[in-house]
Amino acid sequence: MREAVDDFADHLARVRNRSAHTGRAYVTDLVSLLDHAVRMGCADLSELDLTVLRSWLAKQRTMGAARTSLARRAAAARTFSAWAHRAGLLAADVAAPLASPKAHRELPTVLRADQAAALMAAPDATDRDGRDARRPGDDVAPADGRSVDTAGRAGVPPTGGDEPEAVLLRDRLLLELLYATGVRISEACGLDVTDVDQARRVVRVLGKGGRERAVPYGVPAQRALDAWLAHGRPALAAPRSGGALLLGARGGRLNPTSARRIVAGYAEAAGLPRVTPHGLRHSAATHLLEGGADLRAVQELLGHSSLASTQIYTHVSVERLRAAYRQAHPRA
Structure with a gap:
């Protein structure tokens, strides 16, 4: 799994051209997801499925994560799943049906x-x-x-x-x-x-x-x-x-x-x-x-x-x- 994390980080930087900040956030989310998957009994990346993904997001919510954070973590999971499927690490894009919590957008504070x-x-x-x-x-x-x-x-x-x-x-x-x-x-x-x-x-x-x-x-x-x-x-x-x-x-x-x-x-x-x-x-x-x-x-x-x-x-x-x-x- 560690090798998959490193390869995904390289993909974000070199292929997707994501910023260093976004790359760090996505990799952090991925590490959290894979740690949760192991705790649920997934011995290999190929065992990752939609149930594990939804369980991970539910746990994040119970721990007090904001809706915006949950939306980003769901996006990170979908991005990883799509990449892993193309790379042959997953048999299917298991996160494709994963819904994102709709973030509550507050009006920004502006100066007169x-x-x-x-x-x-x-x-x-x-x-x-x-x-x-x-x-x-x-x-x-x-x-x-x-x-x-x-x-x-x-x-x-x-x-x-x-x-x-x-x-x-x-x-x-x-x-x-x-x-x-x-x-x-x-x-x-x-x-x-x-x-x-x-x-x-x-x-x-x-x-x-x-x-x-x-x-x-x-x-x-x-x-x-x-x-x-x-x-x-x-x-x-x-x-x-x-x-x-x-x-x-x-x-x-x-x-x-x-x-x-x-x-x-x-x-x-x-x-x-x-x-x-x-x-x-x-x-x-x-x-x-x-x-x-x-x-x-x-x-x-x-x-x-x-x-x-x-x-x-x-x-x-x-x-x-x-x-x-x-x-x-x-x-x-």
């Missing part, structure tokens, strides 16, 4: 336009002491093996005279890029300088499944980019920086974990509710739709493979309209 503007201005209003709590603390290298910053833990004082200003310029660009483009935090941190077309104000993004898309950005983000490339990045650049656009305090590629702390820190400093990079992505999509953008265009900008993933933002806009109506209309 004025709150987003306050967050974008937060780096300009933040002094050095307030910024120390949001200093980079990058931990592990990304799946593609590119160098990231492994120093500069939170609270560590800067070492270079130009570094405080450079970090501010980096933070300003990070916030502007996330809100202007709606890219995922992993996509933003994975950007190289060569991915930015400044003449057309377009950034080339490598998204989920290796899908590439071009996303435009506005004038405020261009100003932040110009300042970063002219004065910020040269001050932080090190031999290991490579072509990375966003750098940590010690010169490596900015890590998504650090970027999340940066966003949360500035939101707190600006007196806003808890904000994550994905919250900025939700906000960008909602504001685009409220401003009259076409749903298909927003789908393309966000890199959603399905329009259903984008349609949730139309519900957010309707909820805002209802709230405004209830607050303002005398007959509401």
Whole structure:
């Protein structure tokens, strides 16, 4: 069974082109499934059947797994079963009839336009002491093996005279890029300088499944980019920086974990509710739709493979309209 797990992980990475995060999640789910199968008396992978799969999901549910987690685990089981059948490890695709629990999709929390503007201005209003709590603390290298910053833990004082200003310029660009483009935090941190077309104000993004898309950005983000490339990045650049656009305090590629702390820190400093990079992505999509953008265009900008993933933002806009109506209309 161990060999099957390793071969499946290789299939996810090389053939399905799944991200390292998705691959780890699916392999973890598979190990849990096979462990449950052994406990149910399956001595060999060929004995895996639909009864074992349903029993595994039922056990996960009794242990308190969320519906979204159960849906992902069912998807992992179906993906493995289909692969194992094609590879001759299973006589049939036993997980094909396996149903997924329908995940309850909550409306995402989004910022108002004025709150987003306050967050974008937060780096300009933040002094050095307030910024120390949001200093980079990058931990592990990304799946593609590119160098990231492994120093500069939170609270560590800067070492270079130009570094405080450079970090501010980096933070300003990070916030502007996330809100202007709606890219995922992993996509933003994975950007190289060569991915930015400044003449057309377009950034080339490598998204989920290796899908590439071009996303435009506005004038405020261009100003932040110009300042970063002219004065910020040269001050932080090190031999290991490579072509990375966003750098940590010690010169490596900015890590998504650090970027999340940066966003949360500035939101707190600006007196806003808890904000994550994905919250900025939700906000960008909602504001685009409220401003009259076409749903298909927003789908393309966000890199959603399905329009259903984008349609949730139309519900957010309707909820805002209802709230405004209830607050303002005398007959509401």
